Amino acid sequence: xxxxxxxxxxxxxxxxxxxxxxxxxxxxxxxxxxxxxxxxxxxxxxxxxxxxxxxxxxxxxxxxxxxxxxxxxxxxxxxxxxxxxxxxxxxxxxxxxxxxxxxxxxxxxxxxxxxxxxxxxxxxxxxxxxxxxxxxxxxxxxxxxxxxxxxxxxxxxxxxxxxxxxxxxxxxxxxxxxxxxxxxxxxxxxxxxxxxxxxxxxxxxxxxxxxxxxxxxxxxxxxxxxxxxxxxxxxxxxxxxxxxxxxxxxxxxxxxxxxxxxxxxxxxxxxxxxxxxxxxxxxxxxxxxxxxxxxxxxxxxx
Amino acid sequence: xxxxxxxxxxxxxxxxxxxxxxxxxxxxxxxxxxxxxxxxxxxxxxxxxxxxxxxxxxxxxxxxxxxxxxxxxxxxxxxxxxxxxxxxxxxxxxxxxxxxxxxxxxxxxxxxxxxxxxxxxxxxxxxxxxxxxxxxxxxxxxxxxxxxxxxxxxxxxxxxxxxxxxxxxxxxxxxxxxxxxxxxxxxxxxxxxxxxxxxxxxxxxxxxxxxxxxxxxxxxxxxxxxxxxxxxxxxxxxxxxxxxxxxxxxxxxxxxxxxxxxxxxxxxxxxxxxxxxxxxxxxxxxxxxxxxxxxxxxxxxxxxxxxxxxxxxxxxx
Numbered sequence: 001x002x003x004x005x006x007x008x009x010x011x012x013x014x015x016x017x018x019x020x021x022x023x024x025x026x027x028x029x030x031x032x033x034x035x036x037x038x039x040x041x042x043x044x045x046x047x048x049x050x051x052x053x054x055x056x057x058x059x060x061x062x063x064x065x066x067x068x069x070x071x072x073x074x075x076x077x078x079x080x081x082x083x084x085x086x087x088x089x090x091x092x093x094x095x096x097x098x099x100x101x102x103x104x105x106x107x108x109x110x111x112x113x114x115x116x117x118x119x120x121x122x123x124x125x126x127x128x129x130x131x132x133x134x135x136x137x138x139x140x141x142x143x144x145x146x147x148x149x150x151x152x153x154x155x156x157x158x159x160x161x162x163x164x165x166x167x168x169x170x171x172x173x174x175x176x177x178x179x180x181x182x183x184x185x186x187x188x189x190x191x192x193x194x195x196x197x198x199x200x201x202x203x204x205x206x207x208x209x210x211x212x213x214x215x216x217x218x219x220x221x222x223x224x225x226x227x228x229x230x231x232x233x234x235x236x237x238x239x240x241x242x243x244x245x246x247x248x249x250x251x252x253x254x255x256x257x258x259x260x261x262x263x264x265x266x267x268x269x270x271x272x273x274x275x276x277x278x279x280x281x282x283x284x285x286x287x288x289x290x291x292x293x294x295x296x297x298x299x300x301x302x
Numbered sequence: 303x304x305x306x307x308x309x310x311x312x313x314x315x316x317x318x319x320x321x322x323x324x325x326x327x328x329x330x331x332x333x334x335x336x337x338x339x340x341x342x343x344x345x346x347x348x349x350x351x352x353x354x355x356x357x358x359x360x361x362x363x364x365x366x367x368x369x370x371x372x373x374x375x376x377x378x379x380x381x382x383x384x385x386x387x388x389x390x391x392x393x394x395x396x397x398x399x400x401x402x403x404x405x406x407x408x409x410x411x412x413x414x415x416x417x418x419x420x421x422x423x424x425x426x427x428x429x430x431x432x433x434x435x436x437x438x439x440x441x442x443x444x445x446x447x448x449x450x451x452x453x454x455x456x457x458x459x460x461x462x463x464x465x466x467x468x469x470x471x472x473x474x475x476x477x478x479x480x481x482x483x484x485x486x487x488x489x490x491x492x493x494x495x496x497x498x499x500x501x502x503x504x505x506x507x508x509x510x511x512x513x514x515x516x517x518x519x520x521x522x523x524x525x526x527x528x529x530x531x532x533x534x535x536x537x538x539x540x541x542x543x544x545x546x547x548x549x550x551x552x553x554x555x556x557x558x559x560x561x562x563x564x565x566x567x568x569x570x571x572x573x574x575x576x577x578x579x580x581x582x583x584x585x586x587x588x589x590x591x592x593x594x595x596x597x598x599x600x601x602x603x604x605x606x607x608x609x610x611x612x613x614x615x616x617x618x619x
Contacts (some may be wrong), residue, residue, distance in 0.1 A: 008505075008547070144320030147599045148591075149557030156325075156591045159579035160332040236445045240561050243447055244576065259448060263565075270455040277448025285443035291440070 007186060011179070013295060015186050034297040041293025047286040051279075052195040054101030064093035066100040066253045075269040077161045078158045086272040088258065089265050090251075094272060097253040098133060098279055104254040105280065108165060108247060109235030112172035117227045120177040124184025125219065128194060128209055139185060145178040154237050159247040176230055183226045184219060225298060229291040231285040239280050255280050303610055310606055314599060321373065321595045324369050329588045370488040379589035383582040389589035392574060395475055397593065400563070400570030402477055404555035407494030412548050415499045419506025426511055434503060434619060441500025450493040457489060462582040464488055467567040490566045494559060498551040505547045509540045542613040549605030553598040 007015065035041055054061055070091035078086040078094075085094040127138040145153065157171035191197065192215065200210050239256030241247040248254040248263065255276040262273035354360045373380070379389035415438075422434035433536055458466035469475065470483040477483060513519065513536050522532045556571075563572030571590055578587040 056580075140316070141320070143317055144324055147317055147321045147602075148595050149554040149581060149598055151554070151558030151560060152591065152594055154600075155560055155575060155579075156587075158330055159575065159587060160328045162332065221569065232443055236443075239445060240447055244564060245580070259451065263451065266451065266455055266459055270459050274448070274452055274455060276450065277445055280445045281443065284445065285440065288439055288443045 007182070011183050011186070011226065012230060014183055014222045015190060019036045021203050031078045031297045035293065038293050040289055041297070044286045044289040047282070048290055050126065051102060051108060051283050051286065054099050055106055058096075058099040058103060062093075062096040062099045062276065066092060067251055068092060075265055075272060077269065078272060085275060086269065088262055088272070094268070094275055097258060098255070098275060100132040100253040101255045101258060101276065101279065102283075104165065104248055104252060105235060105239055105242075105256065108168055108172070108238035108242075108254070109283075110231060112169050112176055112238070113227050113231050113234050115169075115173045116176035116180050116230075119173070120180030121184050121219075121223055123177070124181040124186075124223070125188050125211065125215070128185040128188025128219075129207070129215065131189070131192075135185070138181065142178040142181050143297070145174070150175050150233070151237065151240070154241060155244065155246065158241050161164070163246050163249060166246055168238060171241070172234055175237070176234065180223065180227060181231070184223050187219045188215060191215050221298065225291065225295050228287070228294060231291070232288040235284050235287065236280060239276075303614065306610055307607055310610075314603055318596065321599060322371055322592065323367070325588055325592045325595065326370060326582065328591065329584050330363065330366075332582075332584070354597075372405045374592065379592070380584055380585035382578075382586040384577070384586070389586050392586060392594055393571070393589060396569065396571045396574045396590075399469060399475070399477060399568065400556060400559055400572065402408055402487070403490055403494060403563070403568060403570060404552055406491035407555050407559075408498055408548065408552040408572055410491055411495035411498030411551065412502055413587045416503025416506055416544065418499070419503040420510055422503065422507040423510025423514065425495060435507070438500040438503035438507075441503070442453070443500075444496055446493050446496055447561040447565050449496060450562055453489045453493060454565070461512075469569055484558075490562055490568055493562050493565070494555055498548070499557065501551060502544065504546055506540060506544055509543045510536060542609045545612065546605050546609055546615040549601055549608075553601040556597055557594045 058066075070087070071086040073080070073083060075089060076083045076087035076091070078084075080086060083093055083095070085098065088094055088097060123138050123142075127227035129133040150157070154171050154175045157174055158168055161167035161170065183197040197210060197214050200214055207211075238247060239254070239259070242254050242256030242262045245257075245260065248257045250257065259273075259280075262276065266273045351360075357368055361369070377390065379393070381387065382389050382392055418434040418437060422431040422438075425431050426608065454466045457464040465486050466489070469486050470478065470480075474483070519532060519536070522535055559568075559570065560572030560575055562568070563570050564576055567573065571594060574586065575590050577583070578590060
């Protein structure tokens with residue numbers, strides 16, 4: 001009996017794509033070709049790379065010190081001499097801090113997905129492959145986590161653990177393990193019942209071999225796509241936690257935290273105060289479009 | 303179907319218990335002594351021990367859990383440490399305020415999403431579809447707490463036409479149906495509506511497109527039905543999925559409005575959670591999370607039952 005809410009449309013598309021992956025030949029070549037033809041996805045891929053690179057190499061690109069405050073330059077306008085994007089409430093160069101801010105924002109947004117992908121993927125694989133009581137146990141625990149709206153769960157765990165980058169990552173990981181487990185379980189259950197897996201079992205292959213050779217290769221792709229589609233939400237939530245004062249602590253440059261501290265200054269210099277959010281928005285939008293592009297490239301039904 | 307409803311209702315019990323375990327564990331996972339919020343650091347050891355006993359913190363955790371659960375079941379969520387009032391009282395003020403915001407957000411998001419998604423689904427591939435799809439993806443990608451801030455900047459700071467914070471004049475915490483309160487509602491509701499609008503647009507578009515591809519639609523046309531009548535069939539077929547997404551969204555907004563409530567200083571559960579976290583007010587934290595999660599569980603239940611009533615196939619899953 002499935003009493004848990006049905007898979008949503010995104011999850012369903014991922015599960016359907018798994019079946020397609022099994023059927024077609026030269027699959028990855030087709031996918032590669034489709035992505036190259038898709039301008040939006042290519043542009044978004046480029047934007048994502050640009051954001052990641054500018055964060056990683058912030059110390060080479062940025063002109064100023066992200067921590068150096070200046071009382072004279074407090075809340076300088078956008079375009080003020082020497083401050084192309086203005087200055088924050090402590091007179092620190094906004095452009096520099098936005099570049100550096102990407103480091104923590106991206107790290108806090110992406111690492112929970114990576115960890116949840118590994119843990120949730122393993123749990124889902126085990127639950128789907130073994131079925132029966134193990135499946136029951138794992139999936140019912142996930143149902144309990146599903147009983148919390150994601151923002152509430154993230155805030156509740158972070159709030160209980162206290163502020164800090166590590167705690168924020170732990171809480172976001174816990175938020176994303178259940179959905180990833182669910183999708184993996186669903187895909188695995190579907191692949192497991194296919195004829196060729198039965199054939200492998202009949203010819204005497206051990207369980208581990210079946211998982212490694214036959215199941216993993218068909219499950220990994222769709223689950224990976226699903227995980228990438230969660231990055232956008234994760235980045236928004238990670239910065240959201242910092243915005244609430246539950247993530248990064250001052251004076252570290254991080255988009256959510258910058259938004260929080262600049263919030264007091266919206267009556268003085270509103271548009272400088274809004275800048276960190278523009279970065280979060282573009283990053284999350286690019287990841288979303290990129291993941292949409294990857295998904296439709298993998299989904300033959302289109 | 304009755305069978306399904308009974309099983310579905312019974313399933314709320316283990317999930318509800320699981321939720322209480324998780325909420326209890328969460329609060330006891332938090333570092334530091336749970337008494338640190340009430341007891342000054344230089345309090346005499348004897349007094350600390352007495353308080354520990356009074357709060358029941360000296361007993362083993364499972365015993366504490368059972369005691370706590372027993373009180374929760376009769377509606378006693380304890381006393382807020384920082385405010386010195388019953389947690390239930392605090393929630394009685396905050397929950398309706400959050401509900402107004404969440405209901406407004408869902409309603410606006412749902413209306414816009416259903417219209418945009420319906421149009422996009424009917425005119426797939428045309429410019430209007432592309433426009434609706436772009437609006438939808440922007441809606442799901444925008445950090446809504448930032449959008450709230452931008453709206454405040456535009457309508458409060460620059461144009462000075464709408465209030466930026468609070469729920470009513472003079473820091474009102476009780477909702478009234480008057481113009482002042484409505485004016486305070488505008489910006490938070492728009493902010494909150496953006497995510498459900500995006501999600502519902504995408505769902506409705508996909509559902510309508512899927513239905514249009516089914517043979518029965520051609521059969522209806524072939525039968526000579528008017529466009530309007532065919533539309534009625536499509537709406538009826540798209541309703542269960544859309545309803546499910548909408549129900550879940552209302553739940554997400556109830557529990558997820560904390561960020562928006564923080565931006566607008568709206569006196570709801572989000573603000574309650576926020577102050578509970580920063581004042582390390584564990585009973586208030588525990589009670590608020592529990593109540594919000596239980597609302598979500600119940601909402602899921604209602605959605606599933608309604609869905610099975612509209613679409614009999616659901617109950618045979």
